Amino acid sequence: MIVELGAFALILALMLSAVQVAASAGGRIRGEASLRGAGEGASLGAFLCTAFAFGALMYAFVTSDFSVANVAENSHTEKPMLYKVAAVWGSHEGSMMLWNLALTGFGAAVAIFGRGLPHGLKSLTVASQGALQLLFIGYTVLASNPFVRLTQVPVEGNSLNPVLQDPLLAIHPPFLYVGYVGFSVVFSFAIAALIEGRVDAAWARWVRPWTLAAWSLLTVGITLGSFWAYYELGWGGWWFWDPVENASFMPWLAGTALLHSAIVTEKRGALGGWTVFLALTAFGFSMLGGFLVRSGVLTSVHAFAVDPKRGVLLLIILGVAAGSGFGLFAWRAPKLAPGGVFSPVSREGTLVLNNLFLAACAATVCLGTLYPLIREALTGEPISVGPPYFLLTFGPLMAACMLLVPLGPLLPWKRADLLTALKRLWPAAAVGVAAALYGLFLIAPGKVGAAFALFLGGWLVVGGLIELAQRAKVGSLSPGMSLRRLAGLPRGAWGMTLAHIGLGVFVLGAGVENAAKIEAAAIMQTGQQLKVGAYTLTMQGVDVLEGPNYTAERAKLSVAGPGVRDMTITPERRTYPASRQTTSQVALERRGVSDLYVVLGEARNGAWTVRAFWNPWARLIFLGPFLMALGGVISLSDRRLRLGVAMRRTAPMAAEPAE
Amino acid sequence: MSGTLIFWVAAAALTVGLGGLLFAFSALAAGKALSAGPEDPSMAVYRRQLEELDELANRGLLPEAEQRAARAEAGRRLISAADRRATPETAGGKVTKVALLAGGVAAAAGAVALYLTLGSPGAADQPFKTRVKGWMSSDLEFLPPQELAAVLRQVVARRPQDIQGLTYLGKAEIAAGESANAARTFGHARRLEPNNLELVALEAQALLTESEDKVTPEAEAALKRVLALSPQDPMARYYLAKAAVDAGRAEEGVKGWRALADELPVGDERRLQLEQQIARASGKTSLAETVAKSDAPAQQAFIKAMVSRLAGRLKEKPDDPEGWARLIRAYGVLGDKEEQQRALATAREVYAQRPAVMLEIEKEATSAPQ
Structure with a gap:
């Protein structure tokens, strides 16, 4: 019943x-x-x-x-x-x-x-x-x-x-979905604003908490998904530019742009039309993601619920929802009142640039994701658009965008002096260059891309810290006073800085992992050894274990290397009789922020294929986005974003949080 | 009360409760509309912005010049918002109430109508535990194997050391076509009683069924356990020899099969099959060759007996194209031209209306014998 x-x-x-x-x-x-x-x-x-x-x-x-x-x-x-x-x-x-x-x-x-x-x-x-x-x-x-x-x-x-x-996968979809769908509120606010013909600073403030909440959840959802792919699929990678991954990344990019343009609208009343457009786009991309995963146009590890017939229906829904949104925009947007003016060199100026880059990034990812599908539908010829495309197109755009990140918060609104701000950032540049040189000569010799990633990481992290120091007037006030100032900073400021530092942490991780990753594989019998980086694995044997709904072969490998004494790792290969499938349970041994990553493969004549990776700084790849999401949550808790506080005077009962 | 009735009562309660919620919200909003002021809510936002600017400036977090500029701007917004009055809202009259009621009733009726087309009103929940209880209390003898296995699994879960229970479960799982589960069950039982030949053999059989007769490393290990307990076990010897042949060690495998074949009585069907496999493994691929090689009259007689069995079967069930092809080919192999022609003629009669099938039979019959 x-x-x-x-x-x-x-x-x-x-x-x-x-x-x-x-x-x-x-x-x-x-x-x-x-x-x-x-x-x-x-x-x-x-x-x-x-x-x-x-x-x-x-x-x-x-x-x-x-x-x-x-x-x-x-x-x-x-x-x-x-x-x-x-x-x-x-x-x-x-x-x-x-x-x-x-x-x-x-x-x-x-x-x-x-x-x-x-x-x-x-x-x-x-x-x-x-x-x-x-x-x-x-x-x-x-x-x-x-x-x-x-x-x-x-x-x-x-x-x-x-x-x-997998436990992570049990919680990854709820975060992802709530994040995706969170943008629906922003979409609805945009529709309402277009019909009302009123997009102003107040509207932007009403919309911002919803955007922040959706964005933070989506960030967590994508990161959990990426971490899951990292340790569950056993391929040693964490992002494959797979269409379904891109499907979740596109709303994130649009949402990030929206988060920034909404600030301009809220503080200066400017960019109203653009902010509305981004609000429509963010949910449009969310729906596109939902369509791509379920329609059957993709075959991917994540395309878990594929059905072409229903895919067509979802496409129609996407067309109706997004079509009416953008149609309304085309009709009503020209009637929106223009906002405040500002000079190109100003905080608004950097935020506009940031939006241009992020929008271009989203367009690049969208093109790289949809072009192969459209081409295959029209000509029947499958083509594959892989990481090289995204690194060449998305990479430089994102890098340029990241260069701007520490600069924006240091510039005042309306009109600013670029030179003064740049002078303040010289320590960030110095640390960035030092990190790049360190990378170029020690971590990944000769790899310019990795060196540039290290520069960017250093620039972002130190740039974020400089911004905090600037606000606390470190150096010009006594340390006690500076600390008090820091403690008194609005949470929104803390949230922003944390998110920007988190981005830097991510870039450091991604750059180093990408350039200096070491991979080794061998067919190992008991007693045989495999070297990966500074570590030596010795096969001690393989046991068969009964799980609740699977049978597992569990290898025992002892590890020797720097800082390791008496360590055994146990990668598994599980067979699920009910579905006749096999999965690998990666042995993931964290050393600081790096990972020793070992996968057990098939057995053949008493020997086992073992693949091992040394993934330096890999944990930063996941730590960074979590810091970003945490920044979002901290901003969300800023009392300025809680309308209840503002309402307290007029309606004492309305002092609820959130909004 | 019947399940269907309880369902409709619950559904009605749910619907009425939600209707109440709708009207409560409506009445609450109407009540507030009467007491609300004419101020546009954005005023509150701008006032708050001004307060924030002052607060930040007081704490020294905002340079004075910036504070002045921002204050001027927020102030301008406040003034322009003050010009705008809140959209006036009335409480809503009787017509609205009636329209709401009609809408609510229509929505409820629509829900019931749609549910009646899509749902299964009153269909009971069927939690797995309840179903197993039902099977347990029924006559186990007549329970289909899958259900029996589910029941036995519950029993075994309570008594994991019960060898007999495990054996029954494994057998039920085999019968239900769940050979992988059966292999696990027998494996579990075997670990409890490593010297129980029946269990060891059943595990090996289950593993072989699961792999469709391919000797996987697990199956090989199981077969070796059988052999350790019963060195002459024909099944274990047969499959271990097969494993050797499959692994490319043909000589070792053929030796095993040969020994096994020699132990079987002449004329035993299994022996002939073994001979065939030996021939194939030794690189001689055809039945014809096997037969030609073996002069033993008993074997010839055996083949003839097999062929006549096939002929008899085809007489009873003539619609068997593959059977006809095999029969025609077999007469060819035995060199019995007369019988071959007769069989061909009968087949042509049977398939007079289906020349395509007949063509297929002839093609199959003249192809290289397997």
Whole structure:
């Protein structure tokens, strides 16, 4: 009965979304509070229904109810509980449920926490969110329903791809989805602003917390996914410019640009039209990502829920949603009031440049991702666009953008003196050059690209620190005073600096890992050795172990090298009988911020293939983005972004956080 | 109360509850509309911006010149926002209430209608545990193998040392076509009783079924365990010899097979099959050659018996193109031209309406014998 109630609740959510659109739009047109309120109530109701339906589906997975087709196809009684839960969003249908949950959740959040918003803007935002819900829940109910029941109930389920049975992967999609869908709110705010014909500083401040939240979650989601690919796939890499990875990267790039342009709109009232355009684009890319993963146009390790027929439907939804957004933009944007003026050399100037670079980066990635698909569709000839393309096109654009990062925060608004700011940055340049020379001669001799990455990393990290020192007036005040000033800095400033330093940390990691990575492979019998970098691995033998739903061959390798005494690592090769698949469990031994990465391959005549990597500074690749996301969260906690505080004077009850 | 009734009561409660939520929000907003001031909410934002600027300046975090410029700008925004009045909002009258009620009812009716087309009203949940309980209380003898295996798995989970339970489970898994699971089950049991020949042999068989008769390293290890307990075990000897042949050590494999064949009575079907495999492994590929080489009249007689069995079967079930091809080819191999022609004629009669099939049979029959 719980399953059927879930099915009913999902349909109810669809109907409530229709009420949400009608009542909210009606409330705006007639200027009636009771209609607006009903729309908001419907939006909360749609969320509660979707949450109930999601819970019911989870219940079916947890109890292994194979009368539900989706459970029978994607679960198995022997699967550990965590993966039964994660299997909920492991399929096409289930992932749409997660998408809908986030979509209605954000709609309800606007309805409940958006008390300080102008009624018209709020009604239209809730209505637009409702329209998106209609499209996506409608698609789920009619074309991708997870509650379809089976008359012939199988005894056992069909399991889930064992590569996906991993704790990180259980939490990676929720972050990614909530991040993707978080941009839907920004999209709806943009639609509402276009209809209202009003994009000003206040609008930008209302939009910024949602952008920050979505961006932070998406950053975490992408990083978790990348870390998962790093240690689970056993290929030794962390980013493959795979179309599905790019699909999550495009909204991130647009969202990053939006985050920066919204600051200009908020502080100076300028770039309003562009900010709205980016808001539409960010969610447009999110929907494109959702389409690419599920449509069947891609074959990839991540394209987990492929179905061409439904892909066409999703393409239509994408066309309708993005098409109406951009159509509205083309019609209404020229009517938006222009904002404040500024000279090219100013903080706004660097932010505009940053936006140009980020937009170009997003366009490059988009072209590299879609061109092969379009070409293959038109000519039938498959071509592959790989890392060389992205490094040649995306690389220089991003590098130029990064050069600007420490400069922007040091420039005042409106008009600035470039020379003064550059003079302040000389320590960053000096550290950057030293890092580059260190890289060029010691870490990766002769590799100019790596040296440049080290320069950029040093420039970004030290540039961020200089910016903090500048604010705290380190040097011109007593250390105690400087510390007090630091402590008194708004959280937004801390968040920004942390995010910029995080970017530097990432660049350092990516540059060094890329240039100085060492790979070795050998077929090893017991007692044989393999050298990788400064470490020597000795095969001690392979045991067979029984896991909960797999059989594993576990190799024991002793490691000798700098700072290592009596260390044994145990890479595994797991065979899942239920799906007849094999996965490798990488032995990942962290040494400082570097990784010793060992993969056990196939056995042949009593010997095993062993591949080993020395990935120097690899952990920085993942630490950096987490710092960036943390920066986003810290900014989000800045009381200036909490409208409740501003509202306290007029409405004492409205002192809720978030908004 | 029946399940369907409980379902509809719960669904109705859910719908009515949500309707209540909708109206509560509507009434709340209407109530507030009456008390709200005419100020545009962006005023609050700009006022706050001004306060922030002052606060930052007071703490010395904003240079004075910058503060002045920013203050002037925020002030201008405040003034322009003050010119704009908040969009006036009324509470909403009776017509709205009626329209809302009608909309709510229509949405609920739509949900029920859509659910009736898409859902399975009242269909019970079927958690795995409940289903297993049901199977357990039914007559185990008539339970299909997959269900039986699921039941036994529960039993074994409670008594993991129970060899008999494990053996039953493994056999049920084999019967259910879950050979990989069976291999795991027998392997588990074998580790508990390493000298139990039956278990060791069953594990090896399960592994071979799983690999479709390919001797994988795991299967080879299992077969060696069988041999250690029962040095003459024909299955283990056969497959270990096969493993040797597959691994390119033909001589060793053929030796094993030869020894095995010699132990079998002349005329035993398995012996003939072995001879064939020996011939193939030694590089002689055809049955014809095997037969030609073996002068033993008993073997010729055996082949003839096999052929006549095939002929008998085809008489009963004539629609078997592959059978006809084999039969025609076999007569050829035996050199019995007369019977071959007769078989060919019968086949032509059977397939008079399907010349394409007949063509296929003739092609197959004249191709090199396997």
